[in-house]
Amino acid sequence: MSDLADGKQAPEAKKPRSNAMIAGMCVAFVGGMVGMAYAAVPLYDLFCKVTGYGGTTQRVEQYSDRVLDREITIRFDANTAGVPWDFKPVAREMKIKIGETAQAQYKATNRFDAPTSGRATFNVTPEMAGAYFNKVECFCFTDTTLEPGASLDMPVVFYVDPDIVNVPELKDIRTITLSYTFFPLEREKPVAAAPKVDGETTTVNSDVKAGG
Known part of the structure; x- marks a missing residue:
């Protein structure tokens, strides 16, 4: 009975590892697709400039x-x-x-x-x-x-x-x-002064949210 119980538990023990592998593959796939999307923009622009596609001079x-x-x-x-x-x-x-x-x-x-x-x-x-x-x-x-x-x-x-x-x-x-x-053209975001601490002043980017 003990061997049978152990035999039944073995496949279930592999499930967490399999799920983690599938999740990792999904993350890698999504990351790759995002990277390809960003790369496609300059490549498409270059293609238009070289070929004149889309009316590009x-x-x-x-x-x-x-x-x-x-x-x-x-x-x-x-x-x-x-x-x-x-x-x-x-x-x-x-x-x-x-x-x-x-x-x-x-x-x-x-x-x-x-x-x-x-x-x-x-x-x-x-x-x-x-x-x-x-x-x-x-x-x-x-x-x-x-x-x-x-x-x-x-x-x-x-x-x-x-x-x-x-x-x-x-x-x-x-x-x-x-x-x-x-x-x-978007202007650079202004830089704001942070509160003084111990007599010193540092600068932070104004678009950084509090606590972030």
Whole structure:
């Protein structure tokens, strides 16, 4: 009877260990999925920049060495999302030759009573044209800070890659729209002074909760 009882208890003794192993595997799986999600963001951004997917334009350091005898219209769009600025293109559209280097101007004015900073995102439509819309210089390459009431002229130097005419879906394209949207930059959280202890003062980040 004693051996039989021991035999029955043996499988049950393994259950805690099995449950712990399953729990560990679940935690590892969830952690891996979270890590992959964070890694996917920069990888997707890199993919868009390399391929032009989603209308992402290309950044280049050299001008086109070919200019085709064919014109295309470039339209300019401007938007803000949470930035208290007047932001608009100086001209709504221009005609250029494919391969010709051109410069367009945008203008931003801060209507707020304090300095504000923004970052511009950009894309073109039709989206497939993003891979052939090359920017040599652009205000969107860096963040922008405007003092209260200040205005800033913002140039963008670009050209349309002549290879665009070799793409069946784009060979007859007549218009490309370049669009920018300014988003606010988050300021660093202020640092607050902690209560003095024994005549000394230390600093703590203001977002640290009491007891945490």
